Structures are given as C-alpha cells and as structure tokens.
Amino acid sequence: MTHPVIEIIKQMYYAREQIAQAYDEREIQASPDDTDRILPLVKSYLMNRKGDNNFRLTRRLNALFDLPLRKQRISSIDTNLGDDVRALEDAMRYLNDDSLIGHDRYETRIERLGDVEDILYSIHDLLDDNATRIQARLDNNFGLLATSKAKKAENQRYLNDLDKLIDSYNQTIRRLREEPFTDDLDVLDYIENFSGKTIAIVEKIKRCQNTIREFLYKQREIELKARRIRSVFSHLRRKPGFLSDVSQAEEASEQQNIFYQIKPIAISAVPNIDNPVTREEMVDLIQDIQLRGKTTTEEKTSKGKSLIEGDGLVEKVEDAPEVIKALAVLMGYTHEHGRPVSLKDYWSDHKSELTISIDELAFESINYLQSEPFIDDVPVSEYIDYEIMLIDHPVFNGNKWLSDIILTPIKME
Amino acid sequence: MNESSVLAQKLLAGKVVCKYSMPSEYEHLSTPSVYEEFNRNFIFLGVKLTETSNKSGFYLTYISNNKGAARDFFKGIMTHMRTTLSWLEIMMEATDRDSLINSGQDISFSNILASVTGNMELQERLSRLPSSKGEINVKKQLEGLIKYLKKEGVLMDLHTELEVYRFTGMIDLINEYVLFIQEAENIPLEESSEKQDRLL
Numbered sequence: 001m002t003h004p005v006i007e008i009i010k011q012m013y014y015a016r017e018q019i020a021q022a023y024d025e026r027e028i029q030a031s032p033d034d035t036d037r038i039l040p041l042v043k044s045y046l047m048n049r050k051g052d053n054n055f056r057l058t059r060r061l062n063a064l065f066d067l068p069l070r071k072q073r074i075s076s077i078d079t080n081l082g083d084d085v086r087a088l089e090d091a092m093r094y095l096n097d098d099s100l101i102g103h104d105r106y107e108t109r110i111e112r113l114g115d116v117e118d119i120l121y122s123i124h125d126l127l128d129d130n131a132t133r134i135q136a137r138l139d140n141n142f143g144l145l146a147t148s149k150a151k152k153a154e155n156q157r158y159l160n161d162l163d164k165l166i167d168s169y170n171q172t173i174r175r176l177r178e179e180p181f182t183d184d185l186d187v188l189d190y191i192e193n194f195s196g197k198t199i200a201i202v203e204k205i206k207r208c209q210n211t212i213r214e215f216l217y218k219q220r221e222i223e224l225k226a227r228r229i230r231s232v233f234s235h236l237r238r239k240p241g242f243l244s245d246v247s248q249a250e251e252a253s254e255q256q257n258i259f260y261q262i263k264p265i266a267i268s269a270v271p272n273i274d275n276p277v278t279r280e281e282m283v284d285l286i287q288d289i290q291l292r293g294k295t296t297t298e299e300k301t302s303k304g305k306s307l308i309e310g311d312g313l314v315e316k317v318e319d320a321p322e323v324i325k326a327l328a329v330l331m332g333y334t335h336e337h338g339r340p341v342s343l344k345d346y347w348s349d350h351k352s353e354l355t356i357s358i359d360e361l362a363f364e365s366i367n368y369l370q371s372e373p374f375i376d377d378v379p380v381s382e383y384i385d386y387e388i389m390l391i392d393h394p395v396f397n398g399n400k401w402l403s404d405i406i407l408t409p410i411k412m413e
Numbered sequence: 414m415n416e417s418s419v420l421a422q423k424l425l426a427g428k429v430v431c432k433y434s435m436p437s438e439y440e441h442l443s444t445p446s447v448y449e450e451f452n453r454n455f456i457f458l459g460v461k462l463t464e465t466s467n468k469s470g471f472y473l474t475y476i477s478n479n480k481g482a483a484r485d486f487f488k489g490i491m492t493h494m495r496t497t498l499s500w501l502e503i504m505m506e507a508t509d510r511d512s513l514i515n516s517g518q519d520i521s522f523s524n525i526l527a528s529v530t531g532n533m534e535l536q537e538r539l540s541r542l543p544s545s546k547g548e549i550n551v552k553k554q555l556e557g558l559i560k561y562l563k564k565e566g567v568l569m570d571l572h573t574e575l576e577v578y579r580f581t582g583m584i585d586l587i588n589e590y591v592l593f594i595q596e597a598e599n600i601p602l603e604e605s606s607e608k609q610d611r612l613l
Contacts, residue, residue, distance in 0.1 A: 261472060
C-alpha cells in the first residue's frame with residue numbers, strides 16, 4: 001500500500017500547473033479537466049473551493065511554497081500550546097487506565113510513557129522553533145534604518161505573538177504541576193527534565209521581546225524627532241521670516257555642546273631641514289620655484305605686498321604716521337609668510353626701503369600694539385599677535401633690554 | 414606623518430570623523446586608549462573630542478565655556494538654515510517623511526529623482542535652492558543639489574555608476590541643529606501623519 005504522504009505528493013504533481021497558477025494569481029478558475037485534478041487536493045485540505053469553479057490554495061499550502069521561494073516576509077508562529085496540553089492529558093488518561101492487566105502491563109506502560117515524553121518534546125521543539133525563527137528574523141532584519149510602518153507593524157506582531165506564547169507556556173507549566181501529572185513519578189521526572197530544557201528557550205524568547213521593545217521605543221523616538229523637524233518646515237512656511245529672529249534659540253545656544261564646535265584651525269609647520277629626505281625634497285621644490293619664478297616674477301610682484309594689503313587695510317592707514325604705515329606693511333609681510341616674523345630680521349632685510357630706524361620702528365610698534373588699536377572697526381589683535389622679547393640688562397639688575405618683537409599672524413577668515 | 418597626526422589634522426580642520434565616511438579613522442578613535450590620548454593632547458589647544466548624538470562620529474568642541482563663540486557658531490549656522498531646511502525637507506519627503514535621515518542611510522539618485530518629478534511641491538522647493546540657480550531641468554537641479562551636499566560633506570559616494578550615495582555623520586549634527594531650534598523656539602508639533610491618515 002502506498003504511503004499517504006506519497007499519495008498526496010502524487011496528487012500535487014498531477015495538479016502542478018493548477019497549483020502554480022493558483023499560487024501566482026491567488027485563485028484559479030478551473031476547467032472541468034482542471035477540476036478533476038484539483039478535487040483530490042480539496043479532499044486533502046490543501047485547496048479550498050470558492051464557488052462552482054474557483055479554487056484557492058489553503059494558507060498552509062501557500063506558506064509551504066513561500067518558504068523555499070523566500071516570500072515569507074513575516075514569520076508567523078504558533079502561540080497556543082493548549083492542543084498539546086490536551087494531548088498530554090489524554091496520554092495521561094491512557095497511562096493511568098486501570099484496565100491494563102496481565103503480562104503486557106509493563107510494556108504497555110513503557111509505550112504510553114513514551115507518548116507523554118514525545119508530547120513534552122514536541123512542546124519543547126515548538127517553543128525552540130518559534131524562538132529561533134523570530135530570533136533569525138530579528139537578526140536578519142534589524143537596524144535603525146528600517147523604520148517603515150510595515151516594519152513597525154511586523155515587530156508589533158512578533159511582540160504580541162511572543163507575549164501570547166509565553167502566557168501559554170506559563171499556563172502549560174502550571175497545568176503540569178497539578179494532577180494527574182504529579183501522581184506519576186516517571187512523568188514528574190519527564191516534566192522536570194522538560195522544565196530544565198525549556199529555561200534557555202524562554203530566556204531566548206525574553207531576549208527577543210526586549211530587543212523588539214527597545215527597537216519599537218527607538219522607532220517612536222525617531223518618529224517624534226522626524227515630526228519635530230517637519231514642524232520646523234511647516235512653521236517656516238507659515239512664518240517665512242521666523243529664521244531672522246530666533247532670539248530664544250540664540251540665547252539657549254550657549255548651553256548646547258553642538259554649538260561649541262571649533263572653527264577650522266589651519267596647521268602650518270616648518271619642514272625639518274636636518275632630515276636628509278626633507279632636504280632632498282626641498283632642493284627639488286626650490287628648483288621648481290626658481291624655474292617658475294623666471295616666468296612669473298613680474299606677475300607676483302604686481303599682486304601686492306600682503307594679505308592685509310589685499311584686504312584693503314593699508315589703504316585704511318594711508319593717512320597714519322610713517323611708522324604705522326611701516327608697521328602695516330610689516331603685518332602684511334607676516335601674513336604673507338604665514339609664520340612668526342622677527343621685527344629685527346625684517347628691519348635688517350628691508351632697511352634699504354625703510355626711512356625709520358629699528359629703535360623707532362620697534363618702540364613705536366609696541367606703543368601702537370599696546371594701545372589696542374582698530375583698523376576698520378576690527379581690533380588689530382584679531383590679525384596679529386605679538387611677543388616682546390626682553391633680555392636682562394648686564395649692568396642694572398632688574399632692568400631689561402628690548403631684544404626683539406615677534407609678530408605672529410592670526411588666520412583671517 | 415603617522416595615522417594619528419593625519420587624523421588630528423582632519424579634526425582640527427573641523428571635519429566630523431564618521432564611521433561611514435572615515436571608517437578606519439573612526440575605529441581608531443573609538444579605541445578608549447586612543448580617544449583618551451587624543452584628548453590629552455588636544456587639551457593644550459583648549460579643545461576636546463565630542464561624539465554625535467547617535468554615536469556615529471567624532472568632532473572637536475572647545476573645552477572652555479566661551480558663550481560668545483557658541484553664539485557666533487549658532488549665527489553662522491543660521492545664515493544657511495533656510496537652504497538647509499529646504500534640502501532636508503526634499504530628502505525627507507523623498508525617502509520616508511515619518512523618519513529621520515540618519516548617518517549611514519543610502520539614497521539613490523534615481524529614487525530621489527522619481528519622488529521629486531512626481532511631486533510638484535518638491536520640484537518647486539528644489540528649483541528655489543541656490544544649487545539650482547539658472548537651471549530649469551529637474552534632473553540637473555538635483556545633480557546640483559547632490560554635488561552641493563557632497564561638497565559640504567553631508568553625502569559621500571557609495572556607488573558612482575549606480576549613483577548611490579550615503580549620508581555621513583554631518584546629517585546627525587544638522588538634525589540636532591533643527592531639533593534644537595524647534596525646542597528653543599517652542600515651535601508647536603505638527604499632527605502626526607498617522608492621525609492625519611485617520612482623518613483622511
């Protein structure tokens with residue numbers, strides 16, 4: 001005799017075209033020939049009849065194809081252990097049947113105890129299977145970026161299903177602690193063994209629940225933030241001028257770390273010419289500059305003397321005394337070179353162009369810089385920093401001599 | 414120059430070292446000992462490492478409570494806020510209006526273009542952006558916006574041929590700026606879209 005499963009597979013093969021069509025189109029309008037092929041499947045509860053000639057796959061048969069075709073987007077789990085508990089109660093009734101007499105009694109008891117154990121294993125497997133499926137779904141699909149409504153509904157469904165499953169499991173455990181299960185020492189052993197084995201599974205389910213709850217909480221947070229941002233968009237449409245008066249926000253910005261971001265700091269350093277590799281590179285660089293200089297010298301000199309001059313600052317001090325003009329050029333020179341400049345070195349290099357002595361330039365520079373001057377309403381201290389270099393007087397203890405002034409450019413925006 | 418020096422220079426240049434745009438640098442800074450070492454060295458400059466709200470990037474902030482500097486920075490942001498809000502709204506509407514755009518989120522040019530071309534309001538907003546100036550073709554306008562966002566460090570290339578881009582840690586900071594304005598200016602919340610759906 002053919003095995004019933006093989007028989008069902010044969011029926012399905014015989015109606016394979018109709019099954020595929022019903023799977024794709026949800027329903028098939030069958031011809032008389034189609035109907036002959038489909039009816040055995042209706043008797044096997046694999047297809048449903050809808051009207052005279054219309055047929056659909058049952059949910060279970062549909063799900064059977066979804067799995068290998070990876071169309072099972074949402075895992076559904078069996079959340080009710082009630083059927084298994086009732087099966088256990090039936091098995092217990094058979095086990096305690098007083099009609100068992102004679103020499104077969106022992107073998108029959110062993111066999112019926114095996115049935116009880118099988119049902120307990122089946123509950124264990126069901127729990128394990130459900131927990132693993134949801135866990136896999138969470139592992140494969142989690143991520144804060146997936147915040148669609150469908151994803152939210154899916155997670156909410158898993159959470160509800162897992163809650164129901166845990167409720168059902170707790171009811172099962174309570175029932176197993178009552179009669180008739182407590183009357184049989186062998187069954188009690190099985191139950192203890194079952195409880196021990198399911199602890200890890202229940203923990204896994206609880207971890208899944210916590211993960212989903214945490215995710216749903218984060219999702220609600222994200223949705224709220226998105227709503228807050230959209231509110232700013234809407235507000236701007238209603239009051240187009242509001243961005244020009246955000247005084248409350250400006251005041252509160254002092255308390256916010258995000259507004260203490262640094263302004264970009266430019267770093268420049270002098271290459272170490274003691275390093276042979278650097279020296280080699282420098283030689284190449286100088287040769288390159290010399291080559292280019294031959295063709296562009298004229299253009300470079302006509303560009304002006306400094307960044308400050310480029311910014312129009314020399315013009316701002318045009319009417320100032322000679323020493324201030326010289327100082328403005330010196331500041332420009334400092335910026336042009338982008339590094340600290342010694343006033344002494346500058347004077348030595350440019351004395352032919354200057355009409356003032358180094359002492360005059362140095363002392364007037366100190367007087368000028370210490371007076372906290374402004375150029376075009378901008379404090380000079382925002383363009384230039386200075387350090388007065390003093391050395392001890394060799395004769396008069398406690399007195400100092402002015403040695404040099406180091407001018408350091410401050411990056412201009 | 415070693416890896417730490419290059420990284421320090423990037424931070425000092427005001428860059429956000431984010432796990433998507435600079436993964437190896439981000440990983441390096443995420444090591445607690447490295448993080449502490451950087452902060453120890455930065456202390457002389459009066460700055461420290463700070464993490465973005467969703468921990469996807471590092472950037473530098475001043476240690477001292479220089480309130481004037483904070484206000485100046487805020488004013489600097491506000492000068493671009495209208496443009497920022499415009500492109501942010503376009504991107505949110507074209508992706509998922511109920512969700513924030515997060516760092517690490519990918520967008521494809523074709524999807525955004527399809528959303529914009531199918532929505533007159535988004536087209537209108539896109540055409541008003543400075544990056545669309547002088548351009549009447551929607552595709553060209555969107556290309557201009559993507560180019561601008563890449564230049565500003567908000568987007569990075571993920572797949573050049575397929576024109577897929579990824580948002581960097583900058584987007585998290587921008588979200589924070591807008592959320593801050595909503596909170597500080599007490600802007601009332603708009604109704605949730607779920608509620609609106611129900612009303613419809």
